[in-house]
Amino acid sequence: MKSIFITLCLALTTLSAQAGDQIERMTADKMQSYKAANITWKDESLLPKGAKSALILGDPSKPGVFIAWLKFPPNYPIPAHTHPYTEVITVLKGKLGNGMGEVLDKNKGETLKVGESFVLPAGHAHYVWTEKEETIVELIATGPWDISYSNPKDDPRKK
Numbered sequence: 604m605k606s607i608f609i610t611l612c613l614a615l616t617t618l619s620a621q622a623g624d625q626i627e628r629m630t631a632d633k634m635q636s637y638k639a640a641n642i643t644w645k646d647e648s649l650l651p652k653g654a655k656s657a658l659i660l661g662d663p664s665k666p667g668v669f670i671a672w673l674k675f676p677p678n679y680p681i682p683a684h685t686h687p688y689t690e691v692i693t694v695l696k697g698k699l700g701n702g703m704g705e706v707l708d709k710n711k712g713e714t715l716k717v718g719e720s721f722v723l724p725a726g727h728a729h730y731v732w733t734e735k736e737e738t739i740v741e742l743i744a745t746g747p748w749d750i751s752y753s754n755p756k757d758d759p760r761k762k
Contacts, residue, residue, distance in 0.1 A: 692715075701730075702729065702731075
């Protein structure tokens, strides 16, 4: 009887935890088209100077799925960092280098071209860079979105 009670308690705890982890569904109230030439870009404060962002759908500061475009200048590095939730990056323009680890090392990464994507699990240290051309990527992630730099000195919010 005691083992049945313990099993029941564990099952209820698991169900309760899962119920509390629900997020808002992605919604839109109208159809919209997005073209890079018509986007209003803003400086992206979470990334090193030079990055721009444009919110496409959702709110990265709140729980739930959001979509944003990020624009990086040529020869632009983003030092090693992690994110609290899984994200998907797709290259829309240019090329994006991507590598895993605590230190940016272009020799250990790969270069993605237009139309190619990568999925990054939550909490996995990675870094990205651009080469000789401006690069635009689409970010699909779950908020609240944040970034933690492996080396705190790389964090532009602390400069």
